[in-house]
Amino acid sequence: MSDLIRPRTLKGFRDFLPEAAIPREAVIATALEVYRNYGYSPIDTPVLEYADILLGKGSDETDKQTYRFTDHGGRDVAMRFDLTVPFARFAAQHIGVLGTPFKRYHVGPVWRGENTQRGRYREFVQFDFDIIGTESSLADIETILVAHDVFAALGFERFSVRVNDRRVLNGLLEKFGLDGAAVAVLRALDKLPKVGPDGVRRELAAAGADDAAVAAIMSLVGITGSNREVVTQLREMMADSPTAMAGVEGLHALAEAVAALGIDEARVHIDLSIARGLDYYTGMVFETFLDDLPEIGSCCSGGRYADLASLYTKQRLPGVGGSLGVDRLLAAMDELGLVDGRATWAPVLVTVFDDEGRLHALRLAGELRAAGIGAEVFPDTKRLGAQLKYADRRGHRLVVIAGPDERTAGQVQIKDLAAGTSQSIDEGDFVAAVGAWLEA
């Protein structure tokens, strides 16, 4: 047996055991329901694409990180490194059939051969949602509402969707003749949490901003207050910039919607320091933070872009959307103690003690399932202690016991593992009793 292959995974890749796969399924299902309820529809694209499609607009870093190879047919292919580029290709290819506006969600793994020393994985799940073919600020607002609703539905009490509009800063930069330095300025601002205001000032100067420009930029990102107060200040400060005012009016519309819908301002607020250092975005941008775990970074980010698919089609496709970082969110939930460690979705284990009891156990489990209650039948006729231990380790909440004595009496014993209590119930009443017990 020395020729066994050692079971192992690649560096930066990982297995999901049930305790980790269950919360991931739950997070995805929760976001899925929100996306669907807002009218986003699912799409899927291949994991493998022609390399020129995926890398057409890639940076050097993306190029280096992409898994790329030659397939059996001699084609230069690559594994997707995000869901945005495939969506752009998809939209360019199918927009004639899809029509506009088009709202899609897309969930799936992506691959980047990143340096794993930074605690990053080389395979991780993204869950994106976008609406394309419209420039309406209503779509911007809905994007923020989706992010808000996902975090609320996930059960977080304290989170904040922080919203900015790229045009406000652009307007300011225009005033100082810094239009060409926008990306460098954004990258500098992105580092605010890391390097602090003085560090950002140095980076801004390096990007070409003179003292007056640095002061104006720092003054802009330093504006605080309620959403309406921030809008009021911006309207005064930027009145002479049409570019900036377009952004301010977008933020105003969002602030009004948040107020009208009764959403807590602590959960959705304007934050002028949000930069998103990608030149891809052209209007509203947002990031989402967990107030109890800010250091983990944004768990849902996105914004508005002027043209999704210019690499692949002449048809201009403006849009707005966001991306939920499923794995980062799960790491946060784990750290916040929001993951219960159960290894099964089925709340009930039905025990089996003897060959005569097997059909009986199958029937009891079938009755529970018919009532929508997940029930697993222990497959072997082991002693009760072993079956209880199994249920305890898996995280079953109730154990149903129907040995020879119970069957003779026409009864079923229900055992609550956490409470350590048990009760005997007539067979005819046991499904209702289990249902009530689980709801309690």
Place this chain on the structure above:
Amino acid sequence: MSDLIRPRTLKGFRDFLPEAAIPREAVIATALEVYRNYGYSPIDTPVLEYADILLGKGSDETDKQTYRFTDHGGRDVAMRFDLTVPFARFAAQHIGVLGTPFKRYHVGPVWRGENTQRGRYREFVQFDFDIIGTESSLADIETILVAHDVFAALGFERFSVRVNDRRVLNGLLEKFGLDGAAVAVLRALDKLPKVGPDGVRRELAAAGADDAAVAAIMSLVGITGSNREVVTQLREMMADSPTAMAGVEGLHALAEAVAALGIDEARVHIDLSIARGLDYYTGMVFETFLDDLPEIGSCCSGGRYADLASLYTKQRLPGVGGSLGVDRLLAAMDELGLVDGRATWAPVLVTVFDDEGRLHALRLAGELRAAGIGAEVFPDTKRLGAQLKYADRRGHRLVVIAGPDERTAGQVQIKDLAAGTSQSIDEGDFVAAVGAWLEA
């Protein structure tokens, strides 16, 4: 603009537009619920693994079809071509933590560089379920019940899970000294639907069976009748073979369970011609056919195996499970007219006509969502005709209209697109009205 990249997918790969992605999500969700309710738990494994892990037991054909390359770190890696091999590696690596019995499901794409001329795709989704660490025939029975419940839950009226036990044939082959020819015999039997009985006889002879053996094998696979009748005949015919009788008793236990649980025998029945030409299986084997579309082949297959992970661990892990062919099933549902072509999960579209109506539309949609009803807000202020056309193309069932007149009157107009009817409702009652309308 001549440097546009032509948007295209690789040969054998495909996009899923919402009309195709929605039924796939529905099929997976239905199977998922059945698996969960039987106590199977989710796992996930990386798409990329070390090539020696994935190809350790591969045939030449598998080797040729596998996407394999050298990664950035010089590692010989490959994309998984099924979910069984990764599960074997996973089980060997983690069984100490997982414990036994262990029930898992696993859904995800797999890749094979197959000849696409046969109508096959190079990327397709499998959805497997297995229980390992037990030799109990109860687990065999549950596997069949899961297959049955999935097809019933999917809404198929006419389907058949056809069950056999590898040991019955093995017992017969032993009698004729044909133990060594088992795989060749199985492959010959697998071709029965394609080449007919005479073709199979020729193949059996080529595999080394003499006339008596051919006659006995054909007589075995020709046995028909109710499950109990087949068991009775097998008991008479195979009484002198302990190997065969072990299989017969497995089939007997299944037949008793099917009868006790009140399952239609047309849906789960013993079929001695089911071979599954893989030497991997050692006991119960099954395939599942749609009676209205038998030519599409088995949509859910599996069986019992003696040892899952012998390539990676000395610990013997017997198990039983099945694999749902999601893509094949979807092709069948499409052909049977069971796919309704909707491009949205949200049943309601809320229209918008003027800037003043935007907040109102957001509020109406929010009220519907709070009641669990998916509602999309049209983002632009286009004329009603354009918005209705959009709803019609997407497959929204109801359109909510709240223009200036309706808002002044405190009313909402609800329009049923299929029926062509509409009704005005007081704002305070409209959520309940929409709910009732959708349920009708």
